[in-house]
Amino acid sequence: MNKLNDNDIREALRRSEEKRTAPTVPDDFFDSVMGRIETEPKTIKLWRWVAAAACIALVTGIGSAVLFSGKTAQELEMITETPVKESAEIQEPAVVINDTAVEPAAAPEPKLEAPQPKVKPNTKPAAQPNPNPNLRMERPVYAANEPTTVAADNETIDNAVSQDEANSNYAERQPKGND
Amino acid sequence: MIQKANIDEQKRVSTIADLLSKGDRKAAAAEYAYFVRRYSQQVLDFTVRMVSNRADAEELAQNAFVKAFNRFETFEGRASFLTWVSRIAYNESINHLKRRKLSLVDVDDARIADSRIDDDELSTGREERISLMEDALDCLPPDERMLVQLYYYEDKPLQEIAYVMDAEANALAVRLHRIRKKLLMMIKHKENEQVER
Numbered sequence: 001m002n003k004l005n006d007n008d009i010r011e012a013l014r015r016s017e018e019k020r021t022a023p024t025v026p027d028d029f030f031d032s033v034m035g036r037i038e039t040e041p042k043t044i045k046l047w048r049w050v051a052a053a054a055c056i057a058l059v060t061g062i063g064s065a066v067l068f069s070g071k072t073a074q075e076l077e078m079i080t081e082t083p084v085k086e087s088a089e090i091q092e093p094a095v096v097i098n099d100t101a102v103e104p105a106a107a108p109e110p111k112l113e114a115p116q117p118k119v120k121p122n123t124k125p126a127a128q129p130n131p132n133p134n135l136r137m138e139r140p141v142y143a144a145n146e147p148t149t150v151a152a153d154n155e156t157i158d159n160a161v162s163q164d165e166a167n168s169n170y171a172e173r174q175p176k177g178n179d
Numbered sequence: 180m181i182q183k184a185n186i187d188e189q190k191r192v193s194t195i196a197d198l199l200s201k202g203d204r205k206a207a208a209a210e211y212a213y214f215v216r217r218y219s220q221q222v223l224d225f226t227v228r229m230v231s232n233r234a235d236a237e238e239l240a241q242n243a244f245v246k247a248f249n250r251f252e253t254f255e256g257r258a259s260f261l262t263w264v265s266r267i268a269y270n271e272s273i274n275h276l277k278r279r280k281l282s283l284v285d286v287d288d289a290r291i292a293d294s295r296i297d298d299d300e301l302s303t304g305r306e307e308r309i310s311l312m313e314d315a316l317d318c319l320p321p322d323e324r325m326l327v328q329l330y331y332y333e334d335k336p337l338q339e340i341a342y343v344m345d346a347e348a349n350a351l352a353v354r355l356h357r358i359r360k361k362l363l364m365m366i367k368h369k370e371n372e373q374v375e376r
Contacts, residue, residue: 004301005301007302008302009301009362012309017332030212033241034215038208
């Protein structure tokens, strides 16, 4: 950029400077500056060390968290790999008492749960043929209309027992076949 | 080009930098005292031009010297020590003005963009025009007044002024043109007022 002439501006500035009195430096100016320089604490650079220490602590914390979470995931994988094997094994008793007078207890057979029949609620169960009238009929699971109280249950049982006895007495009264 | 320091000052700057790197703050301060004695008048004059209050100007000048010593490792030596400490003093003054919420921007800048001037309009040589120019210069904000002072009165190159004011030289050139237009507008406005009377 070429230097601007603008002589009016230059002349105006020159005249202003002539009228202006330059400020004088106070006597204590030098001592004030040097005093502040000598007593200035070195805390200006301290924050850098604090910041560096904070960064190191943060990185260390993050690294530790990553390592810890990594171990936990590995442990979970080990656990999930062997769930079927443990349930299939039959657990044998730790102590075996070899007593001839006492028969060793038979190993418990694995329970085989019967499949639950699908039944609509509030519907009477279909009439099932009773193969043995002497057998006590168990209360069906889906008996929504059946009595649920204990007293009612007892009554039901009593009725069944009486019916059973009645059947047995009838059998006894029947004439026996020819020998 | 930015004014380069003389050889003696360059040696002192190197000595201070070495002492500070070794941690000998006292010896470095003893060497630094030379610069405080040598340039306290100029730096104080600089801050007085920026802020009107004398007590504030003295405190700002002290702050500039103290900060220059504390940040001595950032002094690259591209400019003289005076130019470098003037830069610090300028920033301190601007921050002081901002804290005091003093205006740094002229509200008439919006009208200046459309106005056009000839270079001869600011070189008339007429007495009344120069007198009006003195009044118009007093109305400029502190930072614009400093720019005009450094460029027209102290005759410093734009590169050095850009270093002091922490700005781009091209931006300062644009700003200088806007200031010229503003001064001319103010002068013409006052001339019209005098004619109407």
